[in-house]
Amino acid sequence: GDSVTQMEGPVTLSEEAFLTINCTYTATGYPSLFWYVQYPGEGLQLLLKATKADDKGSNKGFEATYRKETTSFHLEKGSVQVSDSAVYFCALSERDSNYQLIWGAGTKLIIKP
Amino acid sequence: DADVTQTPRNRITKTGKRIMLECSQTKGHDRMYWYRQDPGLGLRLIYYSFDVKDINKGEISDGYSVSRQAQAKFSLSLESAIPNQTALYFCATARRGNTDTQYFGPGTRLTVL
Numbered sequence: 001g002d003s004v005t006q007m008e009g010p011v012t013l014s015e016e017a018f019l020t021i022n023c024t025y026t027a028t029g030y031p032s033l034f035w036y037v038q039y040p041g042e043g044l045q046l047l048l049k050a051t052k053a054d055d056k057g058s059n060k061g062f063e064a065t066y067r068k069e070t071t072s073f074h075l076e077k078g079s080v081q082v083s084d085s086a087v088y089f090c091a092l093s094e095r096d097s098n099y100q101l102i103w104g105a106g107t108k109l110i111i112k113p
Numbered sequence: 114d115a116d117v118t119q120t121p122r123n124r125i126t127k128t129g130k131r132i133m134l135e136c137s138q139t140k141g142h143d144r145m146y147w148y149r150q151d152p153g154l155g156l157r158l159i160y161y162s163f164d165v166k167d168i169n170k171g172e173i174s175d176g177y178s179v180s181r182q183a184q185a186k187f188s189l190s191l192e193s194a195i196p197n198q199t200a201l202y203f204c205a206t207a208r209r210g211n212t213d214t215q216y217f218g219p220g221t222r223l224t225v226l
Contacts, residue, residue: 042220049213089155099213100212101156103155
């Protein structure tokens with residue numbers, strides 16, 4: 001079945017550092033890919049998405065590119081801020097899974113001032 | 114006002130008790146979902162509903178039941194709570210045709226002693 005694998009956390013960085021959170025997937029079809037973010041004490045919210053190969057999703061300075069050849073959707077940001085501290089979830093959906101979201105385990109990001 | 118609300122936000126109960134978690138939304142979405150979040154496991158789908166008369170089991174429905182009282186309300190019940198149901202529970206909504214963009218409530222932290 002479909003699955004999503006994320007790098008384990010926590011990831012601890014200093015403010016203004018470059019961020020990469022790795023995400024790879026397995027899917028039977030052609031999925032859409034997502035990053036959701038969960039700030040402390042809150043529910044998840046959609047950060048960005050990409051629906052086809054080579055698409056780049058972007059929002060709030062974060063970017064991720066849909067790489068079909070490597071089945072990856074890594075999240076990047078050039079200069080992180082303390083306010084980016086959160087848990088980040090990679091997810092996919094496709095027709096074969098009835099468009100239900102399949103979630104990664106989440107990666108906790110801690111940014112130190 | 115929040116679009117997706119959950120009550121209670123925190124609950125401590127004892128093994129064997131019946132518990133109901135409630136979710137209400139003002140987004141006008143027809144799809145509603147219940148997830149549980151456990152550390153290191155990401156989100157797992159318990160039940161989902163496409164409309165008031167269409168309710169479906171998710172990945173981990175055993176030990177849970179749901180009721181869709183109206184388009185805006187979706188309740189999750191634990192008929193006889195057990196300690197391994199201790200988790201963070203999230204309700205989410207989505208619009209038909211855009212079900213991979215889900216909107217989450219703030220979560221209910223449930224502890225079963």
